[in-house]
Amino acid sequence: MASITFMDCSSSTTARLFPFTRTTFRHNSVLFLRRLVRPLSMRSTSLRTLTVGSSSVSSVPAINAAIGSEAGAKVIDGKLVAKKIREEIAAEVSRMKEEIGVVPGLAVILVGDRKDSATYVRNKKKACESVGINSFEVHLPEDSAEQEVLKFISGFNDDPSVHGILVQLPLPSHMNEQNILNAVSIEKDVDGFHPLNIGRLAMRGREPLFVPCTPKGCIELLHRYGVQIKGKRAVVIGRSNIVGMPAALLLQREDATISIVHSRTKNPEEITKQADIIISAVGQPNMVRGNWIKPGAVVIDVGINPVEDAKSPRGYKLVGDVCYEEACKVASAVTPVPGGVGPMTIAMLLSNTLCSAKRAHNFQ
Amino acid sequence: MASITFMDCSSSTTARLFPFTRTTFRHNSVLFLRRLVRPLSMRSTSLRTLTVGSSSVSSVPAINAAIGSEAGAKVIDGKLVAKKIREEIAAEVSRMKEEIGVVPGLAVILVGDRKDSATYVRNKKKACESVGINSFEVHLPEDSAEQEVLKFISGFNDDPSVHGILVQLPLPSHMNEQNILNAVSIEKDVDGFHPLNIGRLAMRGREPLFVPCTPKGCIELLHRYGVQIKGKRAVVIGRSNIVGMPAALLLQREDATISIVHSRTKNPEEITKQADIIISAVGQPNMVRGNWIKPGAVVIDVGINPVEDAKSPRGYKLVGDVCYEEACKVASAVTPVPGGVGPMTIAMLLSNTLCSAKRAHNFQ
Numbered sequence: 001m002a003s004i005t006f007m008d009c010s011s012s013t014t015a016r017l018f019p020f021t022r023t024t025f026r027h028n029s030v031l032f033l034r035r036l037v038r039p040l041s042m043r044s045t046s047l048r049t050l051t052v053g054s055s056s057v058s059s060v061p062a063i064n065a066a067i068g069s070e071a072g073a074k075v076i077d078g079k080l081v082a083k084k085i086r087e088e089i090a091a092e093v094s095r096m097k098e099e100i101g102v103v104p105g106l107a108v109i110l111v112g113d114r115k116d117s118a119t120y121v122r123n124k125k126k127a128c129e130s131v132g133i134n135s136f137e138v139h140l141p142e143d144s145a146e147q148e149v150l151k152f153i154s155g156f157n158d159d160p161s162v163h164g165i166l167v168q169l170p171l172p173s174h175m176n177e178q179n180i181l182n183a184v185s186i187e188k189d190v191d192g193f194h195p196l197n198i199g200r201l202a203m204r205g206r207e208p209l210f211v212p213c214t215p216k217g218c219i220e221l222l223h224r225y226g227v228q229i230k231g232k233r234a235v236v237i238g239r240s241n242i243v244g245m246p247a248a249l250l251l252q253r254e255d256a257t258i259s260i261v262h263s264r265t266k267n268p269e270e271i272t273k274q275a276d277i278i279i280s281a282v283g284q285p286n287m288v289r290g291n292w293i294k295p296g297a298v299v300i301d302v303g304i305n306p307v308e309d310a311k312s313p314r315g316y317k318l319v320g321d322v323c324y325e326e327a328c329k330v331a332s333a334v335t336p337v338p339g340g341v342g343p344m345t346i347a348m349l350l351s352n353t354l355c356s357a358k359r360a361h362n363f364q
Numbered sequence: 365m366a367s368i369t370f371m372d373c374s375s376s377t378t379a380r381l382f383p384f385t386r387t388t389f390r391h392n393s394v395l396f397l398r399r400l401v402r403p404l405s406m407r408s409t410s411l412r413t414l415t416v417g418s419s420s421v422s423s424v425p426a427i428n429a430a431i432g433s434e435a436g437a438k439v440i441d442g443k444l445v446a447k448k449i450r451e452e453i454a455a456e457v458s459r460m461k462e463e464i465g466v467v468p469g470l471a472v473i474l475v476g477d478r479k480d481s482a483t484y485v486r487n488k489k490k491a492c493e494s495v496g497i498n499s500f501e502v503h504l505p506e507d508s509a510e511q512e513v514l515k516f517i518s519g520f521n522d523d524p525s526v527h528g529i530l531v532q533l534p535l536p537s538h539m540n541e542q543n544i545l546n547a548v549s550i551e552k553d554v555d556g557f558h559p560l561n562i563g564r565l566a567m568r569g570r571e572p573l574f575v576p577c578t579p580k581g582c583i584e585l586l587h588r589y590g591v592q593i594k595g596k597r598a599v600v601i602g603r604s605n606i607v608g609m610p611a612a613l614l615l616q617r618e619d620a621t622i623s624i625v626h627s628r629t630k631n632p633e634e635i636t637k638q639a640d641i642i643i644s645a646v647g648q649p650n651m652v653r654g655n656w657i658k659p660g661a662v663v664i665d666v667g668i669n670p671v672e673d674a675k676s677p678r679g680y681k682l683v684g685d686v687c688y689e690e691a692c693k694v695a696s697a698v699t700p701v702p703g704g705v706g707p708m709t710i711a712m713l714l715s716n717t718l719c720s721a722k723r724a725h726n727f728q
């Protein structure tokens with residue numbers, strides 16, 4: 001779990017991007033369970049005709065990216081969209097079972113006793129159950145040999161009832177993460193982190209087997225809210241392998257003009273202010289201020305950062321990379337934290353597992 | 365060969381980026397043989413301590429990227445740098461032969477009777493000979509079966525005297541280019557186009573086995589001229605799999621802040637003008653005008669485009685994507701066309717082949 005930092009919008013006066021090593025994003029999936037303290041209604045936006053894994057713009061009333069909104073930003077309700085997607089997945093899983101007698105299966109390997117990892121795995125398992133996907137769990141002790149993990153991966157690779165394999169990170173320090181992740185069959189790499197998948201994502205005319213869950217969730221939110229991507233300026237803040245970089249590649253595949261802002265960028269606010277679409281994934285609480293945002297831009301906030309909050313019984317609250325109150329005054333639409341991108345990650349994991357099963361059985 | 369277009373700096377008043385399908389870039393290698401009609405001297409820049417495949421900034425006097433030069437731009441002399449690199453490669457090939465008795469080998473497969481392809485293959489062969497690399501050539505008739513090509517690839521994959529395999533494109537239309545390119549062993553993919561190589565190039569903490577030759581040549585020119593990349597704004601114009609996209613990934617690996625301009629970008633000139641480093645690879649003659657360039661920027665022009673020229677006995681001359689005369693007045697450094705990036709492509713192919721042989725034999 002990321003350490004608690006102490007920063008709110010008012011104190012974050014100096015914009016700085018730090019090289020980030022935190023694993024917050026990978027574990028976003030759990031956070032969708034938390035309730036948004038001050039829920040904002042999604043005004044004049046109803047969701048209809050949503051389709052699983054849709055890559056086309058759905059027929060929800062479009063948010064007009066980069067066109068100002070005097071009355072404040074629309075809230076992009078990830079919790080609501082994720083719920084809808086999970087319902088769609090449940091329907092598809094059920095149809096698949098009825099028609100060809102196959103149930104998609106997700107295997108999760110957990111090594112060691114980290115409480116946060118155990119929680120994430122438990123939530124993934126619950127999510128699978130809720131849509132009818134079989135889940136398989138292996139829990140190995142902290143001092144297991146790398147070989148032991150590889151043996152289980154190999155078993156799941158060969159098991160036709162398993163369509164997705166997920167190794168919960170971080171692994172104990174004596175293990176080589178790269179070796180272990182590389183051992184997962186590309187056909188079952190539902191995380192989409194295999195370099196072959198990333199290469200295909202980067203290349204025009206190639207198709208990845210899986211798209212990493214969090215960036216896929218970001219783009220899905222844009223689609224479901226009818227945000228036009230083609231021809232728009234998009235700025236991705238952060239260049240991690242699991243969010244920033246694949247998010248930029250996805251936006252480019254949809255004909256956005258992308259710029260990638262990172263810890264070595266000298267004028268992040270100036271570049272960010274040119275964007276019609278902002279995706280921030282750096283793990284810096286309230287870093288993106290209102291004056292970084294072009295009026296009317298659409299803001300997708302991937303960061304989930306704990307900050308001190310004396311009013312909370314826990315002593316902290318969760319905030320995004322974006323100063324939400326300020327963003328609401330400038331942007332045309334914005335994701336809250338929590339309740340924005342977080343819930344989408346696990347929905348996309350379920351979607352990837354379903355897609356994998358469909359592909360394996362040539363089921364349309 | 366790209367068709368001859370009729371555009372000079374003065375007539376190119378409307379900036380437009382077209383989706384490009386031409387294969388110009390892949391065949392750049394031959395063009396280094398042409399002489400620059402109006403050579404510009406490389407003032408106050410001497411090359412020293414150059415190293416083969418160096419990825420660090422060499423100790424040549426630095427061009428101060430993004431700092432204006434009243435006296436016009438320095439010319440980045442790709443022909444001179446490529447010559448130097450080939451000398452370095454020849455020395456390494458010779459040392460390898462002496463010390464372990466191994467000679468690097470490059471296999472080229474040519475299918476059909478395209479004259480341009482035959483010329484490119486002949487030039488690659490000559491280049492190999494000039495540095496002491498063995499070359500193997502297979503020339504198959506136009507109506508060969510895909511299986512026949514795959515058989516030769518398989519043979520070269522298994523042949524320990526072959527360290528690089530190159531399939532000359534375009535292939536006849538009845539063949540599946542993707543199938544054929546995918547058949548080349550990743551350890552011998554000296555073109556660097558395999559999605560696994562591209563994926564590793566995109567990912568932090570991963571290393572590609574090979575970097576595509578033309579973008580590698582662009583970055584090598586920046587290194588050899590001491591252009592600082594870290595922290596600079598870089599704009600890549602064009603997003604092709606073989607130049608634009610990998611060039612952007614390479615710049616990002618070196619901590620530039622990248623933006624990628626393409627045919628769907630609405631305001632290419634405005635974005636390009638923010639760049640300290642511009643790499644243009646679109647195949648549009650003289651598209652990048654002087655007013656697209658920030659004073660003091662470094663400009664790498666990958667385009668090689670034929671335009672009408674009544675004064676030439678051939679009736680045309682070759683120009684870049686960048687209006688050279690205008691760029692010279694604004695930029696701090698610029699590559700000419702021809703004689704800029706072109707000669708670097710084949711030098712990088714030789715470099716990749718040498719690296720492959722060294723890796724195969726664990727030779728430092």
